Amino acid sequence: MEYNVEVRFKPLYEVIGSLHTFLCRQSHKKLDLSPSWPAEARRGLTPELVELLNNTAIDGDWKLTYLLVHLCPADDAAGFTDWLRKLSAGDLYELISLYSNQFPAQMSDFRDRTIQLFELWNEQYVRHMDPIIMKRLQEEASDKQRLLPSADIQSFVDETTNGLYFAPVKGLDNVVLMPQYHFQPINVISYFGSFTLCHYAARVYVEDEDFLNPHEYRMIRSVAEKSRLKILRFLQQGPRTFIEIVRHLELSKGITHDHISKLRNAGLLAAHFEGETLTAYSLRPSALEQVHHKIIGYIKQEV
Structure with missing residues (x-):
């Protein structure tokens, strides 16, 4: 850096x-x-x-x-x-x-x-x-x-x-x-x-937290859609521009942007900036591992 x-x-x-x-x-x-x-x-x-x-x-x-x-x-x-x-x-x-x-x-x-x-x-x-x-x-x-x-x-x-x-x-x-x-x-x-x-x-919350906080729920919900899973699989190959993702999905720019926004807000994608210009997106494997860990932890939690 x-x-x-x-x-x-x-x-x-x-x-x-x-x-x-x-x-x-x-x-x-x-x-x-x-x-x-x-x-x-x-x-x-x-x-x-x-x-x-x-x-x-x-x-x-x-x-x-x-x-x-x-x-x-x-x-x-x-x-x-x-x-x-x-x-x-x-x-x-x-x-x-x-x-x-x-x-x-x-x-x-x-x-x-x-x-x-x-x-x-x-x-x-x-x-x-x-x-x-x-x-x-x-x-x-x-x-x-x-x-x-x-x-x-x-x-x-x-x-x-x-x-x-x-x-x-x-x-x-x-x-x-x-x-x-x-x-x-x-x-x-x-x-x-x-x-x-x-x-x-900051992922800071003042309300009483459940086992999963709002950010963790968002991570899990974000992958429950076929097009978003396709985006994650596509980005496994490396960083891609927005237009490349649009072409891969064969969907409109608006729909693609909505899918990307949900994955970004969940932290499953990294956004690459040059100044204020967003140039590409890439996969965040560590976040996918967190999703897996949270789901397994919730299932195994004693009731």
Whole structure:
């Protein structure tokens, strides 16, 4: 590996993670959160915040919000908004230009809207979150930080992110891994030239767990479909692009993407990235062994 890997966590990361989860409406049915979570969260919000959320898109400005959260020295939402208030539009242009050549149309409006969004969301949602969420995420980060110095980096990134591979592209110095709860099982990846941010699904759950947690159930369910088994068998030959998988299955791109997404979220496939470009998928034999182990363990468990 030609880049460094870090594991970080602070409550501010889960603030933007929970916001991202609420904003990504098309992903709500794919998440480990209760299906009722969006409606329950919305009931605690004022009309002012609901309107602001409805007018916030997952776009280039939102990617820059992730960048600012990463660059902010504060640990929580209050510190983030205080930090933003002290930065002029010119300060923000100068700061962002170090990592991106894309800017909001109106920097002052972008700053003020971001401050309002984080203040309201922090007051109306984050402060009412179960405190065990932040505690478990901090424990997850601390555990990974202890393992990292002696770990094989590629294997460490693969296991931590449930199957991501970041190619050592020119100029990439750091990959920063941050555990997240709300957007599980999906990872959020942002590339800024010299570093890649990966808010990864931590496989952390606060509800009472059964013998199999949501991730383990997902692993087992994901292989109960003929086309997905064909994908796994095809990838036994080595990494393949999305188009190669489409041609092999002889299915539409949309259906193929859905099958791949289910296998990816279950951790049975590795996704290979060059910057933010997903170039190929490969098989994760270790995850298949976990499926076998969990099924056998469940069958043999005494009742």
